[in-house]
Amino acid sequence: MEPPLTGLCQEVLVPDPQIRRVRESDVDAVVEMVHELAEYEKAPHECHLTSEQLRTALFIESPALFGHVAEVDGRLVGFALWFLNFSTWRGTHGIYLEDLYVKSEMRGSGLGKALLTELAGECVRRGFSRLEWWVLNWNAPAINFYKSIGAVPMDEWTVYRVTDEALDALGTAGRV
Numbered sequence: 001m002e003p004p005l006t007g008l009c010q011e012v013l014v015p016d017p018q019i020r021r022v023r024e025s026d027v028d029a030v031v032e033m034v035h036e037l038a039e040y041e042k043a044p045h046e047c048h049l050t051s052e053q054l055r056t057a058l059f060i061e062s063p064a065l066f067g068h069v070a071e072v073d074g075r076l077v078g079f080a081l082w083f084l085n086f087s088t089w090r091g092t093h094g095i096y097l098e099d100l101y102v103k104s105e106m107r108g109s110g111l112g113k114a115l116l117t118e119l120a121g122e123c124v125r126r127g128f129s130r131l132e133w134w135v136l137n138w139n140a141p142a143i144n145f146y147k148s149i150g151a152v153p154m155d156e157w158t159v160y161r162v163t164d165e166a167l168d169a170l171g172t173a174g175r176v
Contacts, residue, residue, distance in 0.1 A: 017109070017110070017111055018070070018071040021068055021069075022058060024058075026069055027051050027055045029076040030054060030081075033078070033079055033101050034047060034081075034099060035047050036101065040104075041136060041139075065081060065098075066083065067079060067081045068082075070102065070106075070114060070115055072111075077106045077111065078100075078111045079099070079100075080097060080099065080116070081097075081098045082095050083095075090130075093129075094129055094131060095119055095122060095123055096133065097119060097132070102115075112145060116149060134159065
């Protein structure tokens with residue numbers, strides 16, 4: 001069982017947690033948790049996800065987004081949303097974890113580790129070479145948890161992103 005997150009919660013015992021693929025009937029609860037995650041990450045104003053958007057992304061004919069949920073006593077208490085990436089150096093796919101979330105009252109229960117274990121299992125079963133994600137620099141409880149399962153920071157890399165006006169300008173720039 002993962003250690004409790006100091007200062008955030010106490011160790012919680014969870015009877016018969018179930019980690020499973022997300023179902024269409026789970027979408028509203030997952031969207032609610034995505035908004036809770038945005039609140040926790042101090043960016044609720046940046047989260048605009050709707051149930052319709054998530055349902056479409058997860059359940060179209062050839063989805064690019066996948067998900068797992070943690071369920072306890074018939075109630076969804078956590079989720080992992082992820083998609084495939086590809087390493088040109090290794091020549092294999094991997095999984096990029098977009099979001100991992102466990103409700104505050106369930107943190108320290110082992111559910112976060114159970115969700116990551118399920119994704120690692122997906123990688124192993126499919127012959128993928130990596131499981132990776134980003135974490136906010138100030139999120140010490142998450143960083144400590146990730147280190148405890150053997151994850152290592154990729155300090156030599158810097159993340160870049162183009163959005164909004166910069167994306168529009170780049171996307172509509174004349175071709176050379």
